[in-house]
Amino acid sequence: MHKFRCHGCGKELAKGSLKYIVEVKSFADFDGYLEEYEGDVEEGISELVEAMESMDAKAMEDDVAREIVFILCKPCRDRFTNDPLQTGRPVLAGEDAKGTVH
Numbered sequence: 404m405h406k407f408r409c410h411g412c413g414k415e416l417a418k419g420s421l422k423y424i425v426e427v428k429s430f431a432d433f434d435g436y437l438e439e440y441e442g443d444v445e446e447g448i449s450e451l452v453e454a455m456e457s458m459d460a461k462a463m464e465d466d467v468a469r470e471i472v473f474i475l476c477k478p479c480r481d482r483f484t485n486d487p488l489q490t491g492r493p494v495l496a497g498e499d500a501k502g503t504v505h
């Protein structure tokens with residue numbers, strides 16, 4: 404039978420033991436501000452669309468959104484959620500950090 408191991412510390416997570424799925428989703432935020440475009444906006448958009456068409460689909464997807472999934476034991480989950488970027492600073496609570504929320 405397939406055994407799960409904590410992605411953080413490598414500890415074996417026995418069947419029925421407490422484990423956590425941590426999904427990390429990152430996606431391009433939009434704060435409602437567009438950089439001023441020199442010239443015709445319509446033209447700018449068609450240039451952008453052209454640039455997107457010539458880009459590798461996977462690379463473009465990675466630019467916009469990326470999702471990672473970890474299976475963690477409780478100590479690793481706590482460690483991760485308390486300071487995911489290891490900055491030593493407290494984590495901004497969910498929605499507050501997003502530019503789209505007013």
Ligand SMILES: [Zn+2]
Binds near residue numbers: 409410411413476
């Ligand atoms: Zn762990």
